[in-house]
Amino acid sequence: MPDLQTLLAQSAALHNHLCPRQVLGVQMGIYAGELLELDLPQRDKRLYALIETDGCFADGVAVASGCWLGRRTMRLLDYGKVAVTFYDSLTERAVRLAPRPEIRERAVALLPQAESRWHAQLHAYQQLSRPELFKAQFVSLSLDMQALISxxxxxxxxxxxxxxxxxxxxxxxxxxxxxxxxxxxxxxxxxxxxxxxxx
Ligand SMILES: [Zn+2]
Ligand SMILES: [Zn+2]
Structure with missing residues (x-):
């Protein structure tokens, strides 16, 4: 897997800037590879990302996981949350990742000398470990993935x-x-x- 900085550079190029939510998205994609034991970003269509909001984080998720709207491996289920469920269509295992509620405050506490809260988050989200950043749960999907994929x-x-x-x-x-x-x-x-x- 490419390292965090390489993936962040790819996401920033796609997105025209780097922002904290892209960092979260990239970290989520890397974490999915670790938890589902997959070599990501994928080149095939084995893994699906069900994102729970659109916006910046989606680009980070796509770059790090190889799940893209244009490849039909990323779907928006709009719950208004910076959260994502990765579904491995081969094993049928699914893992849902959501930022821990306290990470904004942790970022500021970690980097109190940062220019702004935004900058603290941008950098701290690259330094905190993925288990510190995200709640991770294996889940069983109640939507019909076969129908979704068609x-x-x-x-x-x-x-x-x-x-x-x-x-x-x-x-x-x-x-x-x-x-x-x-x-x-x-x-x-x-x-x-x-x-x-x-x-
Ligand atoms: Zn952004
Ligand atoms: Zn018609």
């Missing part, structure tokens, strides 16, 4: 809007295969066409 090539067309639906996200409505939006679960409503192309 299968490559699963693809149908919505009977109403004609758009393509991947990964078995279609629903059956009155005998018709439709997308979630056409089934009434849309997160938008159409105002009008945005171009003059007639279809």
């Amino acid at each position: 299968r490559p090539g699963a693809r149908v067309t919505c009977a109403r809007c004609g758009e393509e639906i991947l990964n078995e996200r279609e629903v059956l409505l009155n005998g018709e295969v439709v997308c979630r939006s056409c089934a009434g679960d849309a997160y938008y409503s159409v105002l009008c066409a945005a171009d003059a192309y007639a279809d």
Whole structure:
């Protein structure tokens, strides 16, 4: 596994700066490799990261674990927490990591001469051990990972809007295969066409 500083540099390059939450994300990815005994960052799709908020820490998690939204191995389950569950699809073991509530104060206590609390956290999160930083629990998932992952090539067309639906996200409505939006679960409503192309 690449060392902490290498991973932080990669995360910072992706993110345009280094911040405390990225450090937490990178540390979480490294810790997952240790706890699940995996060689990370992965090059394949064995490990999944279920992140509980978006933002800075997600980039650190991705760099250190090799779980990426673009590879379908990172999923956002928005609970508004800087926490992540790593799921090993081979062994079906899952470990959830969440920052210990006291780490902000510990950071300031560790580096009282830091320029600001932010700087204290940025540096202390690189110095504290991973067990000091995170609560780690092996967990059993109550969501259906197989359904979440689905299968490559699963693809149908919505009977109403004609758009393509991947990964078995279609629903059956009155005998018709439709997308979630056409089934009434849309997160938008159409105002009008945005171009003059007639279809
Ligand atoms: Zn940031
Ligand atoms: Zn549709």
